[in-house]
Amino acid sequence: MNTPLSVPAFENLPNSEDVVQISQWLKDAGLSSLELSNAQGTRLRISVGGCDIPASGVMPHAAAPLPIPTEDSPSTNIPVTAAYFGNLLLSNPITKEAFAPEGSSVRAEETVAMLQIGELTVPITAPQSGTVVQVMAKEGDLIGYGQTILTLCPS
Template sequence: MDLDLEELAAVIEQLDKTEFTDFLFEKGDFRLRVSRGGHFADGAPAVPSPHAAPQAAHDAAASPAAAASPQPSPAHSTAPGPALRAVPAPSAQAPLTPEAGHAVVTAPMLGTFYSSPKPGSPAFVAVGDTVEPDAVVCIVEVMKLMNSVQAGVSGTVTEVYAKDGDLVEFGQPLFAVRESA
């Protein structure tokens, strides 16, 4: 791939700041296609159905990254916001459905996950800790900028899904929080 992580993060950051319906970015062998609304301008679905093998084969030939990337589950295709194709997902990442009464804190952007303010410091939160909506639960670093991630919900942390130094993607689950009444 001819695109480094900082360039990709910059592209994603710019997309987040703009209004668009269909975006295609190509650099070398890398091809990224983003759509809002579930379909691309050419009518192709943003998340192809399992029966769309000819289109998937075409995309895989155009982008080596697409050949190795699993496609998002159909449950993701109905969510509002941009739909992505040709971005590899974390290999161990499975779609999470929180238990009743639980909320999932997700990564607000692509970057590097840090559980503490600096190396050697205690983690912001651990399993069993109580958090408030404005409590910082981690940092996601993008292009040397440290972005604090807030819990967004009151409750008790029940799971921590990411580890220090992990590359996390936009929307990737980071924590599960059992919401307080």
């Protein structure tokens, strides 16, 4: 039951016209972004320009370093919280690969966990790049809105 109904095998990236069409569909549906990944590790992310989402192209690229961490800034870990509720998935349901285990590096906007409610899965993304310090919840836990999933040491 965990396998999604259909996972498109996108060997080729969509052309720019397709991307424009997909963005329009997302916008019409009131969605901010779409992310697909296949078993080969290819990842496609389309974000519709919003105020809190950096406008990004087809491929994820290095996020603009918004807060520039310097050597003398205090190392404060930031919480990554759930923007919805559901049962926690710490690994990719298809590849079984852990999204962001403790000690791993994640980039801004990268999926660090997912929430599952029935057939729906909602990604939890890193607000900025960094290293995962501590995972605060267990696989399968029922997570509420705003609950901290893990803490991140910004890089």
